[in-house]
Amino acid sequence: MKTLAKWSVDDYHRMIEAGILRDRRVELLAGEIVEMTPETPIHYSTAKRxxxxxxxxxxxxxxxxxxxxxxxxxxxxxxxxxIVRLPESNYNNRHPAPEDIFWILEVAKTSLKKDLDIKAAIYATAEISEYWVLNLAAKHVIVFQSPHNGQYTTHKIIQKGMITPLAFPEIQVSIERLLS
Known part of the structure; x- marks a missing residue:
């Protein structure tokens, strides 16, 4: 049985600074450098909108x-x-950390399995209080909340109507607008 080398965030940053990962679309997931799924036009457009x-x-x-x-x-x-804390200038010398993050959204079509399994576990382990997956194939949003011991304890599938994010109870987010 092979054991893969796990990389730390510091190792990953050093590789980026050294140019080792130049021209590669990768991300560090649970200590492994993983190729990112190519974005389809609908994925990119949905995320941008x-x-x-x-x-x-x-x-x-x-x-x-x-x-x-x-x-x-x-x-x-x-x-x-x-969705992260203001001011934006907080991130001039670093990326947002868990304490800066209100919630995360992933748009999924070809990446659905990775977003539901690997990324959900990573975000729950980091105690990100809320995580939404916009499932383009099924035309619904999966809302994960209440992380505990590396997994979300609640999740619901919403096909239409409004979602109120935990961090902003005064805000109503339209499912139809997110998925249009």
Missing amino acids: GVKYLEQLLIGKADVRFNGPVTLLNSEPEPDIA
Whole structure:
């Protein structure tokens, strides 16, 4: 049985700085450097429209990041959308850490299994209180909440209507707008 070498976030950053990972679309997931799934046009468009919509809803409340890394204990995933604390200048010299993150959204079509299994476990382990997966094939949003011992204890599938994020109870997010 082979044992794979696990990489730390610091190792990963040193590889990036040295140019070893140049021209490679990778992310660090649970200590492993993983090739990112190529984005389909609908994946990219949905994520970009979602960012614009959420920026309107959260103006002055949070920074809405698009395809940017977040630094966790042994991972540095690049979620499609991350809602993080202001001010944006906090991230001039570092990526958002768990204490900066309100919630994360992933857009899934070809990446659904990775988003539901690997990324959900990584985000739950990091105690990210809320994680949404926009399932493009099924046209619904899976909302994960209440992380405990590396897994989310609640999840619900929502096909239409509004979602109220835990961090912003005064905000209503339209499922139809996210999936359009």
